[in-house]
Amino acid sequence: MGDTNKVWRLRNRPVGTIGDEVLSYAEEPIPTPAAGQFLVKMDYLSLDPTNRLWMSDIDQYMPPVAIGEAMRGVVCGTVVSSNHPEFAAGDVVSGLGSWSKYQIGIPGYINKIGALDGISVADAFGLFAVVGPTAYFGLVELGAPQAGETVVVSAAAGAVGSVVGQIAKIKGARAVGLAGSDAKCRWIVEDLGFDAAINYKTENVPEALKRACPKGIDVYFDNVGGDILDACFKQMNLKGRIPTCGLISQYNATGEVPGPSNYPMILMQRLKVEGFIVLDYAARYPEAIAALSGWMREGRLKYRADMHTGLENAVTTLRKLYTGENTGKLMLKV
Amino acid sequence: MGDTNKVWRLRNRPVGTIGDEVLSYAEEPIPTPAAGQFLVKMDYLSLDPTNRLWMSDIDQYMPPVAIGEAMRGVVCGTVVSSNHPEFAAGDVVSGLGSWSKYQIGIPGYINKIGALDGISVADAFGLFAVVGPTAYFGLVELGAPQAGETVVVSAAAGAVGSVVGQIAKIKGARAVGLAGSDAKCRWIVEDLGFDAAINYKTENVPEALKRACPKGIDVYFDNVGGDILDACFKQMNLKGRIPTCGLISQYNATGEVPGPSNYPMILMQRLKVEGFIVLDYAARYPEAIAALSGWMREGRLKYRADMHTGLENAVTTLRKLYTGENTGKLMLKV
Numbered sequence: 001m002g003d004t005n006k007v008w009r010l011r012n013r014p015v016g017t018i019g020d021e022v023l024s025y026a027e028e029p030i031p032t033p034a035a036g037q038f039l040v041k042m043d044y045l046s047l048d049p050t051n052r053l054w055m056s057d058i059d060q061y062m063p064p065v066a067i068g069e070a071m072r073g074v075v076c077g078t079v080v081s082s083n084h085p086e087f088a089a090g091d092v093v094s095g096l097g098s099w100s101k102y103q104i105g106i107p108g109y110i111n112k113i114g115a116l117d118g119i120s121v122a123d124a125f126g127l128f129a130v131v132g133p134t135a136y137f138g139l140v141e142l143g144a145p146q147a148g149e150t151v152v153v154s155a156a157a158g159a160v161g162s163v164v165g166q167i168a169k170i171k172g173a174r175a176v177g178l179a180g181s182d183a184k185c186r187w188i189v190e191d192l193g194f195d196a197a198i199n200y201k202t203e204n205v206p207e208a209l210k211r212a213c214p215k216g217i218d219v220y221f222d223n224v225g226g227d228i229l230d231a232c233f234k235q236m237n238l239k240g241r242i243p244t245c246g247l248i249s250q251y252n253a254t255g256e257v258p259g260p261s262n263y264p265m266i267l268m269q270r271l272k273v274e275g276f277i278v279l280d281y282a283a284r285y286p287e288a289i290a291a292l293s294g295w296m297r298e299g300r301l302k303y304r305a306d307m308h309t310g311l312e313n314a315v316t317t318l319r320k321l322y323t324g325e326n327t328g329k330l331m332l333k334v
Numbered sequence: 335m336g337d338t339n340k341v342w343r344l345r346n347r348p349v350g351t352i353g354d355e356v357l358s359y360a361e362e363p364i365p366t367p368a369a370g371q372f373l374v375k376m377d378y379l380s381l382d383p384t385n386r387l388w389m390s391d392i393d394q395y396m397p398p399v400a401i402g403e404a405m406r407g408v409v410c411g412t413v414v415s416s417n418h419p420e421f422a423a424g425d426v427v428s429g430l431g432s433w434s435k436y437q438i439g440i441p442g443y444i445n446k447i448g449a450l451d452g453i454s455v456a457d458a459f460g461l462f463a464v465v466g467p468t469a470y471f472g473l474v475e476l477g478a479p480q481a482g483e484t485v486v487v488s489a490a491a492g493a494v495g496s497v498v499g500q501i502a503k504i505k506g507a508r509a510v511g512l513a514g515s516d517a518k519c520r521w522i523v524e525d526l527g528f529d530a531a532i533n534y535k536t537e538n539v540p541e542a543l544k545r546a547c548p549k550g551i552d553v554y555f556d557n558v559g560g561d562i563l564d565a566c567f568k569q570m571n572l573k574g575r576i577p578t579c580g581l582i583s584q585y586n587a588t589g590e591v592p593g594p595s596n597y598p599m600i601l602m603q604r605l606k607v608e609g610f611i612v613l614d615y616a617a618r619y620p621e622a623i624a625a626l627s628g629w630m631r632e633g634r635l636k637y638r639a640d641m642h643t644g645l646e647n648a649v650t651t652l653r654k655l656y657t658g659e660n661t662g663k664l665m666l667k668v
Contacts (some may be wrong), residue, residue: 062604063601231591244601246601250598257597258593258595259564259593259595261593263594264559264591267578267579267609267611269395271609274600275599277601277604
């Protein structure tokens with residue numbers, strides 16, 4: 001086909017923010033699928049907070065990417081050629097792959113995207129591949145909000161947070177979001193229907209939480225850790241739940257990060273703090289996708305893609321996640 | 335009867351260790367029970383880590399004791415006179431009362447001790463009033479150890495910790511305890527059957543944990559918080575559980591205590607950290623007492639009382655909990 005491959009490889013572990021020396025971007029030969037494999041051409045690359053973790057060799061939930069290895073990522077693409085009976089050229093697939101224009105698809109990690117039913121491939125990928133199921137299982141399963149309870153979510157204008165708040169509303173709870181700009185705060189209240197928003201960069205978070213949560217916090221969906229977690233701990237109600245989805249405020253830290261000084265509230269208020277990753281629920285994805293797509297078609301769940309262009313811009317675009325420049329699901333169109 | 339009452343009252347909130355100015359001890363008139371009440375003469379006073387919390391006005395799971403109020407405590411005694419149809423003079427009762435020689439019993443807070451079946455009143459009170467059900471529900475319900483898993487417990491020579499380790503063994507798990515002296519370490523291994531013990535005052539805790547838990551930690555039953563919690567966080571296995579029963583290392587702190595810096599392990603290993611108090615399980619006490627007394631009669635559960643004498647020594651005796659001088663269930667015989 002005359003085309004060549006383009007691959008991002010991990011060269012150095014990041015220290016602090018992701019510097020230019022961390023990844024290399026180079027032309028490479030297109031790989032040839034062996035028996036039982038297939039070749040995928042990437043259409044979209046999902047950029048997620050966890051990418052920064054995979055670059056590091058700190059303790060984490062999967063092995064980190066090895067130095068020299070192609071950077072790991074959640075991808076959506078089209079099968080180009082296949083030596084696997086269940087995949088054929090033209091199939092649209094998504095899953096765990098690499099930051100490569102062409103890559104070998106491994107069944108189980110990369111799967112066909114099901115019927116889209118009026119939802120575009122980009123939206124289905126952006127909402128159903130990681131974000132939607134993460135928000136769904138974290139909130140519904142671990143947070144288990146009851147009607148009338150108060151749900152607080154951090155990074156509320158981010159991909160997962162914006163869905164968490166909307167599911168909280170669907171479940172009859174009060175939804176309060178923390179975000180890093182007035183524009184983001186307006187978006188989650190005016191467009192997404194959150195009951196209140198807090199600009200954590202300009203407001204006193206403990207005081208703002210008291211105003212926004214007059215009956216205390218029953219569920220804090222944690223995407224960030226750090227000071228916001230500590231402030232929420234202090235206002236949790238008895239038997240409150242803290243599904244722990246991310247700790248993005250700490251990912252770029254270079255030294256030891258102090259833990260939450262209000263940790264004793266776990267004992268005093270008999271809280272349940274539980275970490276999870278969406279892969280734990282892989283077998284139950286259809287349940288999440290059915291619920292999410294149903295709410296989407298009913299107009300109760302809104303979704304915003306933050307779509308950028310060009311695989312060569314992957315690192316520059318990824319950095320937006322850690323600087324607060326991003327609203328909605330951050331993705332690249334290749 | 336010519337006797338008078340003796341009452342410990344809270345005068346000042348403690349700052350750091352419990353100073354002599356915190357409580358007063360004085361003679362008072364014996365109260366008269368109104369209709370529906372009864373008068374109890376104390377036989378035993380349970381001294382528990384949580385007593386220090388009740389003296390403080392920090393956030394906690396019950397209202398703190400008010401300044402001027404009689405100190406709250408878990409007591410065992412004998413009914414002297416009764417205006418309540420279900421209680422009669424001579425009944426042995428126990429429950430939540432006050433540090434008073436004579437006190438009004440409130441049904442629901444103070445209840446009759448059931449048939450003792452070969453177990454002395456002192457042992458039944460020491461093991462069944464707080465300690466045993468705390469260990470039982472915290473470990474069996476929240477920790478849920480499986481055969482072959484590893485359970486670590488801190489304050490392992492304390493009242494609750496010593497029972498936790500023995501229940502872990504009964505459930506087929508490996509039991510590892512942390513205690514503050516070589517004598518305590520020998521006691522929990524040689525007499526109670528723990529698989530390993532760590533003297534946290536003389537050993538390097540992270541290294542000792544690695545040796546004692548070659549397959550990692552599945553359940554950490556936390557009685558202490560602080561550095562030991564942080565060390566355990568680092569060695570927790572995937573989907574590990576941390577029932578949080580106490581944070582005694584922090585109760586005497588005067589400033590802000592830093593949180594555990596390994597808190598991110600909750601996310602990385604998908605841990606479940608859950609605070610509890612035994613009162614949450616009050617309705618299920620009979621289940622715990624049946625199991626505990628059964629194991630005791632079978633010789634599988636050993637219990638040691640650390641019995642002191644004289645209500646006037648309550649504060650001096652209580653302090654032993656925070657200095658590590660105590661082994662087993664700390665109590666006073668009045």
